[in-house]
Amino acid sequence: MRVVIARCSVDYVGRLTAHLPLATRLLMVKADGSVLVHSDGGSYKPLNWMAPPCRMAEVDPSDDEREDGVIAAWAVQHTKSEDRLRVLIHEVLHDSSHDLGIDPGLVKDGVEAQLQALLAQHIQTLGEGYSLIRREYMTAIGPVDIMCRNADGATVAVEIKRRGDIDGVEQLTRYLELLNRDPHLQPVAGVFAAQQIKPQARTLAQDRGIRCVTLDYEALKGMDDSTARLF
Amino acid sequence: MRVVIARCSVDYVGRLTAHLPLATRLLMVKADGSVLVHSDGGSYKPLNWMAPPCRMAEVDPSDDEREDGVIAAWAVQHTKSEDRLRVLIHEVLHDSSHDLGIDPGLVKDGVEAQLQALLAQHIQTLGEGYSLIRREYMTAIGPVDIMCRNADGATVAVEIKRRGDIDGVEQLTRYLELLNRDPHLQPVAGVFAAQQIKPQARTLAQDRGIRCVTLDYEALKGMDDSTARLF
DNA sequence: GGCTGCATTTCGTTC
DNA sequence: GAACGAAGTGCAGCC
Secondary structure, eight states: OEEEEEEEEEEEESSSEEEEEEEEEEEEEOTTSOEEEEOSSSOSSOSEEEOSSEEEEEEOOOHHHHHTTOOEEEEEEESSSSOEEEEEEEEEEEEEEOOOOOOOOOEEEOSHHHHHHHHHHTGGGGOTTOEEEEEEEEETTEEEEEEEEOTTSOEEEEEEEEEEOHHHHHHHHHHHHHHTTOTTTOSEEEEEEEEEEOHHHHHHHHHTTOEEEEOOHHHHHHHOGGGGGGO | OEEEEEEEEEEEESSSEEEEEEEEEEEEEOTTSOEEEEOSSSOSSOSEEEOSSEEEEEEOOOHHHHHTTOOEEEEEEESSSSOEEEEEEEEEEEEEEOOOOOOOOOEEEOSHHHHHHHHHHTGGGGOTTOEEEEEEEEETTEEEEEEEEOTTSOEEEEEEEEEEOHHHHHHHHHHHHHHTTOTTTOSEEEEEEEEEEOHHHHHHHHHTTOEEEEOOHHHHHHHOGGGGGGO
16 A cells, blocks of 8 residues: 655546645555545545556656646546546655555444344334234335234334334335235335434325334343344 | 654444554644544544544543553544544654644535526526526425426426435425425426436436436536636 | 345425 | 434445
């Protein structure tokens, strides 16, 4: 990996056109040829970049560019598209290269999958007498997160989200529409379960007779000692 | 901005739990305290990070950690949540700091806005005799991208996307439902226009009587000489 | 390889 | 500030 701190301007032409005026920035050139342009703030997202696969070449600045103070120019061309990144360097403050080797990669634990597992394990969170049918109940249009039965023996389809948005309600609606065509299952009720449910989503759900349940991740985790060993 | 190349392991606890085994990586500490952990490949996304606002502190490794070869430890704590990032450093290969100043920021040109402008300008792309009513037609649930009239004088609501997905069809469906309650407008037809329309979205749209139109961005741009000056 | 759904999404705009 | 929609979204899983 090559790390350069330089006063530079950057131009990107591809899916959109973008320009970075002259300023001091960090330029990162990765082993796969990808280039990242970072400022000293913002978020993890670079101001501008070129994704792999691509090729980076140091080219001669034009006469006009030289007159403007450009001492070096990078031309980064994406291999599979017309995306181009051009970096015009006016001053180099630092330039070093390092051999990092291949990264073993990130190990992740739980997100929505864990919410689903916890709720399936404690399905009575939805109400007295609820029992699990199965997780990831497959249908023609995709898997229903949880299928269960309520105290009356009626089938209930549960859609789980970390953040409950309108599109989650739409998704559950499509499942319910399909499931209710099956005479063996029909009638199937819907539950929209999320850690946080947006007001618009709640309104839409209620309008369609879908019950909303707010999930307390910490409480669900606390109910179950066996998850403790995972942490 | 501080740039460190180090052999390190990283642990994140917050919205999820994640671990990076010992390896050589680039650590970036920005002026706002945010920390980025980059490998020598992948994409512009760091392997791990802490978003601002947060505080970074160099702390003493525990005795156990010291025995494992840890020579320094970073504790990064998010200011507004319980998110924590811990970096255990085993070897420092590079460490430098640089004053970058405030970045003037990125200047972007067009994406979906441009598609919308171009289609509005060449509304006959949708068919002979089409005429524009207006762009960004406001309704109680949001703006319809384009409202126009077809050859028969009937009102047509157009939803424009770069990538036509199911949620775009759902969005247009909600608009049409609302618009068709207005006796002055009713009946309102729907057109789902996108550069690329996913099969599932197309099926759903057709099922609801919504016409799908694939937009050719380059062709639209070519129809109009006046856009040339923008590039 | 393409499509689908999730993301520690991030980011901008609007209400 | 919250909410909603777009992103040069990226990314993983599955068909």
